[in-house]
Amino acid sequence: MSRIGSEKFRNKVMSAEQAATFIKNGASVGFSGFTGSGYPKAVPGALASRIQASHADGQPFRIGVFTGASTAPELDGVLAEVDGIAWRMPYQSDPVLRRKINEGATDYCDIHLGLSGPLTASGFLGKLDVAVIEVTAVTADGELIPSSSLGNNLLWIETADQVILEVNHWQSPDLHGMHDVYYQPALPPNRVPIPIVAPGDRIGQKTLKIDPDKVVAVVETDAPDRNSPFKPLDDQSKLIAGHLLDFLSQEVAAGRLAKNLLPLQSGVGNIANAVLAGLLDGPFEAMTSYTEVIQDGMVDLLDSGKMTVASATAFSLSPEYAEKLNNAAAWYSRKIILRPQDVSNNPEVIRRLGVIACNGLIEADIYGNVNSTHIMGSRMQNGLGGSGDFTRNAYISSFVTPSVAKGGAISCIVPMVSHVDHTEHDVQVIITEQGLADLRGLAPRKRARAIIDKCAHPDFKAPLEEYFERAQRLANSQHTPHDLRTALGWHVRFLETGSMKA
Numbered sequence: 001m002s003r004i005g006s007e008k009f010r011n012k013v014m015s016a017e018q019a020a021t022f023i024k025n026g027a028s029v030g031f032s033g034f035t036g037s038g039y040p041k042a043v044p045g046a047l048a049s050r051i052q053a054s055h056a057d058g059q060p061f062r063i064g065v066f067t068g069a070s071t072a073p074e075l076d077g078v079l080a081e082v083d084g085i086a087w088r089m090p091y092q093s094d095p096v097l098r099r100k101i102n103e104g105a106t107d108y109c110d111i112h113l114g115l116s117g118p119l120t121a122s123g124f125l126g127k128l129d130v131a132v133i134e135v136t137a138v139t140a141d142g143e144l145i146p147s148s149s150l151g152n153n154l155l156w157i158e159t160a161d162q163v164i165l166e167v168n169h170w171q172s173p174d175l176h177g178m179h180d181v182y183y184q185p186a187l188p189p190n191r192v193p194i195p196i197v198a199p200g201d202r203i204g205q206k207t208l209k210i211d212p213d214k215v216v217a218v219v220e221t222d223a224p225d226r227n228s229p230f231k232p233l234d235d236q237s238k239l240i241a242g243h244l245l246d247f248l249s250q251e252v253a254a255g256r257l258a259k260n261l262l263p264l265q266s267g268v269g270n271i272a273n274a275v276l277a278g279l280l281d282g283p284f285e286a287m288t289s290y291t292e293v294i295q296d297g298m299v300d301l302l303d304s305g306k307m308t309v310a311s312a313t314a315f316s317l318s319p320e321y322a323e324k325l326n327n328a329a330a331w332y333s334r335k336i337i338l339r340p341q342d343v344s345n346n347p348e349v350i351r352r353l354g355v356i357a358c359n360g361l362i363e364a365d366i367y368g369n370v371n372s373t374h375i376m377g378s379r380m381q382n383g384l385g386g387s388g389d390f391t392r393n394a395y396i397s398s399f400v401t402p403s404v405a406k407g408g409a410i411s412c413i414v415p416m417v418s419h420v421d422h423t424e425h426d427v428q429v430i431i432t433e434q435g436l437a438d439l440r441g442l443a444p445r446k447r448a449r450a451i452i453d454k455c456a457h458p459d460f461k462a463p464l465e466e467y468f469e470r471a472q473r474l475a476n477s478q479h480t481p482h483d484l485r486t487a488l489g490w491h492v493r494f495l496e497t498g499s500m501k502a
Helices: 016-020 043-056 073-081 095-103 113-121 153-159 235-253 270-280 296-304 319-327 347-353 387-393 444-455 458-474 484-497
Strands: 028-031 063-066 085-089 130-138 144-146 162-168 215-221 264-266 287-290 307-312 336-338 356-360 363-365 396-400 429-432 435-438
Touching: 016 043, 016 215, 028 153, 043 073, 063 073, 073 085, 073 095, 085 095, 113 153, 113 387, 130 153, 235 270, 235 396, 235 429, 235 435, 264 270, 270 296, 270 356, 270 396, 287 296, 287 347, 296 307, 296 319, 347 387, 356 387, 387 396, 429 444, 435 444, 444 458, 458 484
Parallel strands: 028 063, 028 130, 063 085, 130 162, 162 215, 264 287, 264 356, 287 307, 307 336, 356 396, 396 429
Antiparallel strands: 130 144, 429 435
């Protein structure tokens, strides 16, 4: 049965190669896709071939790439490989694109995911020429059934001059009904309060509206999302999860949290997924989630009944769980709500709901400043993503990390972070396999004591304590004592020797 119910759209079906001709050199293109789900699978590759041929003829051909978040090798990877991306925002994780960014070949604007849409709508980032959007189907009356992510799709469709649709037959038709597409004025002074008072509230419609005259091409595909397996739970991950569960239990006992907690947010990655797995065996029932991605651990919580509803903007699943969700999408549509990312990552909604945020980091310093994005201060890894949207506005903001990296050669707890993404003012809890530091209400020196005592690896505890004592002497007991030369020396030592160890 055709996934394209409207004749107006069927008349525009063509190959990916034909569709790619609508994208010209210098164009700004809004692609669907968020954390490897719901991105176009065919047009980017066809476009990359055009770009490569153009470069071979000595003709420039580069574009600006707007997305929801990270995509996949079939989009970011193929375009970066042919040096086709001049500018990119707001988040990426592709190794080829990362190399181009760090070489200076691609300009990368690392933006809070919740701000990427409004910045585009304001025109500050320039005009959007083309949108390339993956959908599950087109209805008979010409509306679009979204696929496995919503991200910034609504905004791309509304603001782009032309739209190319990819109708992906791999995406389950039973995704229809999972989405909550909320149309709101994008910019002040016309904004109104978003009427969400609980994670399960549905406030929009099931489909995306589109002007059929904007649609210049429809491409049919049948290809899976980029679904990467998670690492098996190890002892380190279990310890981190255990520390967080103990902390949440203490908050319940103290009367600061209800027995079913508050809506949970979980960042992307193996450690964050391990925390979700820990909740499966924990004491909490009837939990909810207000987050940006649904991972394997959250699917398990929904299956078990321990979580009643999960609100997000996209999936980030292993291949096994992607197949599982596709096969039972009708059932999951009653438990999962996918929203536009300017709703899922909206600061006011996050703060009002009282979200408990849990995100990963690259390094944290002894005062609680967090680096989520840069290796040794200069090399971009992936980007900020939505961690800032949730951390700054959470009821409880926590960060999880192993205490060491590079086989123990480098400490993830340092005297001073080499790049700051989240300041000490927003970071409340830091957790490693060694323990948990609750930083709420602590002055800087007491924060330093808590982080060194609770979170640092034994191999690095003594050097951190030595640094802290020296900093206090040199800074004459000022408010946040630092010895800048020694602090920077930690990172220099690793660059010179490959290890922070003395």
